[in-house]
Amino acid sequence: MISEKDIVLDHNYDGIQEFDNRLPNWWLWILYGSVVFGLCYWLFYQTYGVGDAPEVRYEKVIARAAEEQLARMAGQERTDESLLLMAKVPAQVDAGRALFEKNCVECHLADGSGKIGPNLTDGSWIHGGKPLEIRHTIDKGVPAKGMVAWGRQFSPMKIDQLAAYVLTLKGKNLPGKAPEGEPE
Template sequence: MSDISTHDVAATLERPERRPHAADAHGASGEAELLPHDCDGIREYDNPMPFWWSAIFWATFIFSVPYFVFYHAGGVGKTLSEGYESEVGAFYEQQAAKLGDLKADDETILALMSDDKKMLAGRTMFKANCATCHAPDGGGRTGPNLTDDSYINVRAPKDLYKVIKGGVIAKGMPSWEKRYSDPQLVLLAAYVAGLRGTTPASAKEAQGEKIAEWSVAAKPAAETNE
């Protein structure tokens, strides 16, 4: 018969244990106490989190504030999808310069509007050079709204090419002839033509003359400085 009584065993099980704090291994004093709660006989020691863990937590929290502002709230940085789209667009923009001859006529411009890859190149060029005056979605700022049915110096899709290439100095529209190759200018004209009928976030009032829907039979416009 053992000398250990049932009472001694029960007292041992119920007695809160104490063990050296983890910091003792580094020469610091102190003991970790058992927390008062109990879950199916499982007890928890009151050990603080390691300093390095807390430091990483707070560092990530502090980093998240400017990160959120830069990429989401401020609209300055590009998201992953926007960055990818920009790079792909730049690639197709470079490829557009190697397309060879593209006729700057209504039929070619209207056909290009249905080519998503080529329009991505046009969109990249538009956002890089035209969005300042016409807004990224074509709604218009200092330049006219490109999404409605009213145009200045434009009666047909090929007129867009002429305006983009030669500019309209009296209206503050620069020439892009030296910046882009002729095929790139045709693609840019096709993208601008495709903005018609879209819904911008903030549409500027209509300017110029209201014209019929795009058609290969449309009559070219005579240039005006209105």
């Protein structure tokens, strides 16, 4: 009786022929293992989100580092850098977003693309696009043009959070109101 391993398959590629051998066990176990691992990985990270995917973990590390750095700078003078750090801390940005959604959307729209007030997502600024300049515009307003001086009703901390949130809109370049002011 001829055994399975002696059966030559009937294809022939440039003189190369093939036996119909059984796949080795070590090879099959790697295959099955990979399938099981892939399925678990997919369920864990994608379907149920039990674990953080690498990019989410990365974002969290960056946010925590920004938060720690900010805490170390507490009590120091506010700078462009400290506002940019704040714009990386989700809790601060969320607080700014909540204030923005309540007070700013009627003129700047929810996505910041502008209506009565200018588009905050483009690269052009009437009063400067540096973090401190943006904060200053929010704080002091432009009363003659209809932009309220928010510093009269909100604490300096809340003005910081608003500026941090506007910094997250900056550079999104959403279609909306045409650019006003000077390109940065």
